[in-house]
Amino acid sequence: MMMMMVLGINYMKSVVGVLMLITGRSHGLMFTCDARQNTTCYTALGHPVYLQLINVEQPQLSFTAGTQRIFNIKKNIITRQNLPPNWQFIISNWTLIINPVERKDTGTYRTESHDEYGKVVGINCLHLFIEAPVSSVTLNIACLPSSERRVTCSSSGDSPQYSWTLDGTPLGEGGTDVILKEEATGALTCTVTNNVSSVNKTQDLNPCRRPSTPQSTCPPQTAVSGTYNQDTDMNEPDQHHQSCGLLVFITVWLAEIIVLTSLWVGFYYLYTRNNRSQTIVRKCRSHTASGTSDES
Numbered sequence: 001m002m003m004m005m006v007l008g009i010n011y012m013k014s015v016v017g018v019l020m021l022i023t024g025r026s027h028g029l030m031f032t033c034d035a036r037q038n039t040t041c042y043t044a045l046g047h048p049v050y051l052q053l054i055n056v057e058q059p060q061l062s063f064t065a066g067t068q069r070i071f072n073i074k075k076n077i078i079t080r081q082n083l084p085p086n087w088q089f090i091i092s093n094w095t096l097i098i099n100p101v102e103r104k105d106t107g108t109y110r111t112e113s114h115d116e117y118g119k120v121v122g123i124n125c126l127h128l129f130i131e132a133p134v135s136s137v138t139l140n141i142a143c144l145p146s147s148e149r150r151v152t153c154s155s156s157g158d159s160p161q162y163s164w165t166l167d168g169t170p171l172g173e174g175g176t177d178v179i180l181k182e183e184a185t186g187a188l189t190c191t192v193t194n195n196v197s198s199v200n201k202t203q204d205l206n207p208c209r210r211p212s213t214p215q216s217t218c219p220p221q222t223a224v225s226g227t228y229n230q231d232t233d234m235n236e237p238d239q240h241h242q243s244c245g246l247l248v249f250i251t252v253w254l255a256e257i258i259v260l261t262s263l264w265v266g267f268y269y270l271y272t273r274n275n276r277s278q279t280i281v282r283k284c285r286s287h288t289a290s291g292t293s294d295e296s
């Protein structure tokens with residue numbers, strides 16, 4: 001009867017443990033690992049992990065890492081302890097707490113139960129893996145000359161896996177980069193996941209802004225640069241626009257000068273032809289005048 005109750009409590013504990021593992025993934029990053037059977041557990045670097053060890057009815061239990069004995073339990077008393085400073089064993093509920101988890105805690109651990117003669121009656125292995133949780137996810141959207149956009153997702157953390165959605169619809173492609181067609185718009189989400197965490201980042205995907213000035217008077221955008229960032233594209237199209245305006249201004253100004261010069265030359269020519277005779281008369285007069293002045 002007592003045995004049944006213990007088993008019942010253990011079953012409840014494992015259910016609680018599983019629930020904690022599931023919720024631990026999203027907030028707080030606290031991990032529970034059921035080490036009462038052969039198992040593999042991933043835990044988050046710098047966060048606590050609760051390892052539930054087998055609650056044996058056997059008189060002896062030893063917990064080892066490779067050949068190194070970490071502790072022994074004999075008749076519910078810890079007999080030999082060699083626990084690292086960040087480790088703690090709670091004998092009342094057979095929970096091993098590692099807080100905070102460090103990289104050096106990665107490893108394979110063995111729980112051996114022995115009978116009263118010291119004979120091994122059960123062994124189970126725990127493979128403990130440590131990963132730095134995903135953090136600081138950033139999205140960078142770059143306009144390509146083809147008006148497509150290359151979106152790059154980056155993050156810190158161990159072994160990140162990338163997945164993408166546009167307005168909630170998964171994009172087939174994975175990886176850190178996706179290329180999106182010119183007409184694709186909406187809320188773009190990059191989700192970065194590893195074995196201990198999942199973080200996402202969403203950004204509105206807008207069409208690339210093209211310069212509004214006529215293409216015929218302006219050099220193509222590609223001559224300025226291959227790509228420009230959607231966040232900072234204010235600068236380049238503005239500069240582009242300004243240089244275009246200057247070009248138009250100079251062209252109009254030159255045209256005006258040419259027209260005015262032609263008009264002026266034309267009028268001058270007509271004026272000189274129509275008044276040639278008068279000019280001759282005037283020249284004669286001036287000769288006479290200068291003659292008289294010379295004489296005086």
Ligand SMILES: *[C@@H]1O[C@H](CO)[C@@H](O)[C@H](O)[C@H]1NC(C)=O
Binds near residue numbers: 052
């Ligand atoms: C075991 O006991 C410790 C210390 O009281 C507690 O922090 C931990 O949550 C307990 N574990 C379980 C699985 O109940």
Ligand SMILES: *[C@@H]1O[C@H](CO)[C@@H](O)[C@H](O)[C@H]1NC(C)=O
Binds near residue numbers: 191199
């Ligand atoms: C992004 O993460 C939040 C919680 O951080 C979650 O509520 C949301 O569903 C996630 N979105 C996607 C698209 O995964």
